[in-house]
Amino acid sequence: DNIKNAAIEAIRRGETKYPPVSGIVPLREAIAKKFKRENNLDYRPEQTIVGTGGKQILFNAFMATLNPGDEVIIPRPYWVSYPEMVAI
Numbered sequence: 001d002n003i004k005n006a007a008i009e010a011i012r013r014g015e016t017k018y019p020p021v022s023g024i025v026p027l028r029e030a031i032a033k034k035f036k037r038e039n040n041l042d043y044r045p046e047q048t049i050v051g052t053g054g055k056q057i058l059f060n061a062f063m064a065t066l067n068p069g070d071e072v073i074i075p076r077p078y079w080v081s082y083p084e085m086v087a088i
Helices: 002-012 025-039 054-065 082-087
Strands: none
Touching (some): 054 082
């Protein structure tokens, strides 16, 4: 019932479009608070991003940190798209 009610409320608020790629602000705020409360780490919501899954986060990390010619070691087993993600 909680999920159904949350979905109905989201529809009533007009939250029916894709959210920002980095994640909605309330979620990023909650993540920053969790890091402070449980890990004593100080991050602002602007320093936090949310991804749709592990592969997206890895791809974003590769795009942000790798340069042409960098060596990347991919341990096995790995998801079949990892080598292509690194090659891009």
